[in-house]
Amino acid sequence: MTTTQSASLQHTSAAPFGDRTAKTPLIAFLGTGRMGGPMAANLARDGFRLRVWNRTSSRATALAEHGAFIAHTPAEAVQGAGILITMLADGPATERAATGPDGFLDRSPGLIWVQMGTIGAKWSARLAAIAARSGVTYVDAPVSGSEGPAQAGQLIILASGPDRVQDVLAPVFGALGRATVWLGPAGDGTKAKLVLNSWLVDLVEATAEVLSFAGRLGLDPAAMVELLKATPLGSPYAVQKAGSMLAGDFTPAFALKHAVKDAELAVQAASGLGTRLPLTEALLPRWRDTAVEHADDDLSSVYVTA
Ligand SMILES: NC(=O)c1ccc[n+]([C@@H]2O[C@H](COP(=O)([O-])OP(=O)(O)OC[C@H]3O[C@@H](n4cnc5c(N)ncnc54)[C@H](OP(=O)(O)O)[C@@H]3O)[C@@H](O)[C@H]2O)c1
Incomplete structure (x- = not known):
């Protein structure tokens, strides 16, 4: 090793x-x-x-x-x-x-x-x-x-x-x-996973929101993704999920129902410490609603309600 x-x-x-x-x-x-x-x-x-x-x-x-x-x-x-x-x-x-x-x-x-x-x-x-x-x-x-x-x-x-x-x-x-x-010690792996997945859901929410925003501004969302890719702002994961969102291809790699679970677990862990994750909390109500129809689709399906 x-x-x-x-x-x-x-x-x-x-x-x-x-x-x-x-x-x-x-x-x-x-x-x-x-x-x-x-x-x-x-x-x-x-x-x-x-x-x-x-x-x-x-x-x-x-x-x-x-x-x-x-x-x-x-x-x-x-x-x-x-x-x-x-x-x-x-x-x-x-x-x-x-x-x-x-x-x-x-x-x-x-x-x-x-x-x-x-x-x-x-x-x-x-x-x-x-x-x-x-x-x-x-x-x-x-x-x-x-x-x-x-x-x-x-x-x-x-x-x-x-x-x-x-x-x-x-x-x-x-x-x-x-x-x-x-x-x-046992438990620290799960704590690290909560941190990573809180980042992941916030990133996917931001991706869905900005693509929707770009479209409403009259811009071509695909062109905005290319622009993001040309800057340090375009993380590979966000760019990959943006591609799925724009293609409407929600073949699951990570099911929305599990992403909702993970966002809830992160919010609960923060609450247990007497603190908050305002970004993650804010996305949850819409993600839960989206999961009514898209539970087993990929989490990129949150774009349909953004
Ligand atoms: N997919 C990802 O990108 C990803 C990445 C990292 C971590 N994870 C985590 O890894 C875990 C598995 O995810 P996955 O994507 O493999 O999900 P999945 O395809 O939905 O598989 C879930 C597994 O749990 C079993 N299961 C669910 N409810 C059960 C119950 N009440 N009793 C017994 N077995 C039950 C399922 O059995 P059945 O086949 O009978 O339903 C299946 O084996 C989750 O905690 C998820 O958050 C997922």
Whole structure:
């Protein structure tokens, strides 16, 4: 593993797959949705031994072609596993997989549980507490990057948890992402994710608003995007989303329903600290309204109501 100038940013090992996977325990993977599906596929393709579960089993079956065992319940998935990855929609779904009927908790002593969904600070703390009561090591490691980076194994892993698990998880994170940042104790990864996604939703809202504003001014919005691209103002993400907005192509990479959830999680976290995120708060009512019809569309669909 090489380390960049930043002490905590670690790039993927260049060691061959066999070396990287041989010492890694069996991995259970719960949640094979838009992100989890390609992440699990990358692990299986890299030779990790994998057991997967998804509530809707048809979204997991393709992984059998990569050698993964398809489990019927979280409890079955975790049998014999040393590492468990959860990539579920939110905190309630993740807790249910842990402690609900056929939940995984208490099924695999010594388990390292790597929680990678975006679930917010309160839920991460709550899951860390139930893990501790069951003797499970909890690692909080949400990701930056959407469907394309997940498919390409190019995510950035916002990892947090005990130092002692970093070595065993390095090859796993290496298969999923292009870099891992270890941020501190479990929970700090989720805090960093809240910061990034607050920035992300504000940027998408600003993009939608200015394109709409340009059109109302009688300007060609596409020409304004070209102008933004020619200046330091045009961030690659905003320019990409502007392209989707102007094309009316809302094929989901990051579903609006999850973006609304993340904006709400950031606003709640700020409120819990006695502070506010006025920009993020201001976009939420319109985004919720837009999500009535566009919940499963990409978040760039907020342009239709801007
Ligand atoms: N897409 C992105 O760009 C992106 C980027 C970074 C992080 N994230 C975060 O990663 C997580 C997964 O996102 P995604 O884009 O993969 O979403 P997704 O395609 O909607 O997948 C959600 C997953 O959660 C499962 N699930 C939802 N509700 C459930 C419940 N009540 N009980 C059990 N399982 C349930 C789904 O199972 P079914 O298949 O049965 O519905 C599916 O496996 C979210 O927290 C999201 O915010 C997403």
